[in-house]
Amino acid sequence: MDETENEGLGEQVPEPELCDLCGAVIADGSEVYFVVRDSSVVHRTNQEFDGRRLLVACGREHGRQLVEQYRDRPFVEPEQWAAKIGRALDQHPNGLSGAELAEATGLTPAQIEIGVRWQAMAATDWRSRVGLDGGPDGERS
Ligand SMILES: [Zn+2]
Numbered sequence: 348m349d350e351t352e353n354e355g356l357g358e359q360v361p362e363p364e365l366c367d368l369c370g371a372v373i374a375d376g377s378e379v380y381f382v383v384r385d386s387s388v389v390h391r392t393n394q395e396f397d398g399r400r401l402l403v404a405c406g407r408e409h410g411r412q413l414v415e416q417y418r419d420r421p422f423v424e425p426e427q428w429a430a431k432i433g434r435a436l437d438q439h440p441n442g443l444s445g446a447e448l449a450e451a452t453g454l455t456p457a458q459i460e461i462g463v464r465w466q467a468m469a470a471t472d473w474r475s476r477v478g479l480d481g482g483p484d485g486e487r488s
Contacts, residue, residue, distance in 0.1 A: 364378040364403045365403065366378075366403060366404050366405035366409055367402045367403055367404060367409075367413055368404060368405075368409040368410075368412055368413050369405060369409060371405045373403070373405050377405070377406070378403050378404065378405065379403070379404050379405075379406060379407055379410045380401060380402065380403055380404075380410075381401075381402040381403075381404065381410045381413060381414050382399050382400070382401055382402070383399065383400050383402060383413070383414055383417035383418070384398055384399060384400075384417070384422050385398065385399065385400035385417060385420065385422075386398055386421075386422045386423045386424065386426040386427040386430075387423075387426050387427075387430060388400045388430065389427070389430040389431055389433075389434050391434070394431075394453065397427065397430070397431065398422070398427050400417070402414070402417075423465075425461050425462055425464075425465035426465060426469070428452070428454055428458050428459065428461060428462030428465070429462040429463070429465045429466040429469070431452040431453070431454060431462070432448065432452055432454070432459060432462050432463060432466070433466070434452075435448055435451035435452050436448075438451070439451070445459070
């Protein structure tokens, strides 16, 4: 299949950026970009950018504060592996075998297993936090 991803060719109106700290709209091109390590992030296509989050700030002072916030965030490897697995599966809607998944993610089978478990654990944690389980004694299926 040949998919073209050339939507939006022609006129391109640059979207104004929002400061990731204060939410200010930056429409005059004065935004400042920063990159921080963040294990929850994988790049959509390029593995070289995995684990890095691009931040936009309205100025260097807010950028500095953002970078400091992320410096305190632990880099959780299973979270990063889970994100890589998620990306690989997104790109292969028909599913992947264990070997194919290892190939697509560059992870070892052990890392994949840990990543999958981490993902399941995080999902459970998230559900109980937003109350979808009906509380800690919610029924399991
Ligand atoms: Zn700001």
